[in-house]
Amino acid sequence: MPQHDVVVVGAGLAGMRAALEALDQGVDVAIISKVHPVRSHSAAAQGGINAAMGQEEGDNWEVHAFDTVKGSDYLGDQDAIELLCQEAGEHIIEMEHMGVIFNRDEEGYLARRGFGGASYARTFFVADITGQAMLHVLYEQVLKHHQIKVYEEWFVTSLIMEDGRCAGVVALELLTGRLYPIRAKAVILATGGLGRVYEPSTNGLVCSGDGISLAYRAGAPVMDMEMVQYHPTTLKESGFLMSEAARGEGAYLTNSGGERFMQRYAPNKVELAARDVVSRAEQTEIDEGRGIDGCVLLDSRHLGKELIHSRLHQEYDIAMTYLGIDMVEQPVPVRPGVHYIMGGIKTDVDGAMNIAGLYAAGECACVSVHGGNRLGANSLLDTLVFGKRSGRHAADYAKSTPPAGESEAVITPDEGQIKALFERADNGERAPLLRTEMGRMMDEHVGIFREKKALAQAVDKLKEYRERFQRASLHDKGKVYNTDLMFVLEMGFLLDCADTIAASALAREESRGAHYRTDFPKRDDESWLKHTLCYYTPDGPRMDYLPVTITQWPPAERTY
């Protein structure tokens, strides 16, 4: 049976950064990933990564921290935000030294672009393929240290819990269809986001909230799950992301009358207001009849061919390939679409949670640095800062912990569940169809604008989907690379995540950050300056609350 000191679930930026740090601390490390590491969703990150390193007079980590606190609509924990911004610079330099070729300006300094909600241009980038560049470099580092065992294309189905602590994972080898226990003294969940709870979404199909659900089922609270980010510029029809990089370089948003409507909603920051503000403004324009076919327009024509081809070439390709639109000549129809979860597994700044031996980092975790709304380019930073910290602390914990038990019986429940799935007769209920139906329902009922009746309907609908899910059957009964089976297992994770999102959105009776209640349109600091927590119970999520940590920025009105 495989045994390791630290097992990291996830080979995105957070997972690989955590693994490299744990290795540096001198312990035996393994990474498990359901896709090849460089196919993790981090590869899709386009726009960049934030850090204030004194590159511009007036900018420093404290201004970055304040922008982040304000962006979070004062729901982010300020002690964690301070750490994020203080440690940012060293991570950019470290990535550069590892081999990430960031863009440079005419004078040879690292180039920067402005991003939403930021007081200064402090987003570093590699054209519009920043995540891909960083992910490949981290994977090279993992390969270089060939002591790290990588279980590529292994799917974690559950956590091994013994004596109240996490003692490893149960994983399905996708190549053979066999289940194995993989024992560890410490497990770090770095499984990324849950964007596929919604349809459409900018997220890859693999972003199904697996780790969030695994931790939740094991008894960890998930925090601020109502905080779902709609990105302002996703492509018409497909919902693919058109990165904030375009607006960062100066692109406009216009309505059917050719008006730069953001001037009305956010006179100071215009298109570069925080994402929740821009998404709501766009949806209002569309709802009030000033859209074009359910979209607004992203106009970059004035940026010129050379800039578009050199710094926005991926966006150019996306618009050309999927809509046949040449960004140099024509504006591109875009609309808000689900992009990111600010909430997640509640951890401290070292990735630790309420279960011994279990850690989380990256998008699946809620430290919380993003609160009610994440600023663009703060997420890549989050993966590195808290990935590294969780790697160090999990390694320390592993050093002082005796080896876990050796029983193979831990795989029995999952084996039973999968066997039952293979034996279930086809009754017409299919997980992929259910998944799409649920995603559309979530977009409609738990979307940009929310209210009590629709949210309560969503909670009921989710109960119905869960019942139908119990009947879902497999078409593919093979053992080798059974993606049909993977979809069913993912659907179980997605349902847990959707339950907690709907329950938290129903509970929070105010509007803050990405969570906008038309029946409670004001922020209410007196009653709601607090985090929502959900605990698993067989009858659905149990709600609890936690105070927000305020260090130096008392809540103030938020305008852009």
Ligand SMILES: Cc1cc2nc3c(=O)[nH]c(=O)nc-3n(C[C@H](O)[C@H](O)[C@H](O)COP(=O)(O)OP(=O)(O)OC[C@H]3O[C@@H](n4cnc5c(N)ncnc54)[C@H](O)[C@@H]3O)c2cc1C
């Ligand atoms: C299109 C797009 C563009 C973005 N652009 C930016 C940007 O410019 N700047 C920015 O700051 N942020 C951006 N973001 C957000 C940012 O990219 C993500 O939040 C971040 O990359 C998440 O990294 P991660 O390491 O937490 O997870 P991921 O990179 O998603 O990796 C998750 C890993 O977990 C593994 N995994 C999941 N479940 C299982 C399981 N059951 N068993 C085994 N393995 C499992 C996967 O295989 C994968 O390796 C963007 C996001 C998207 C979708």
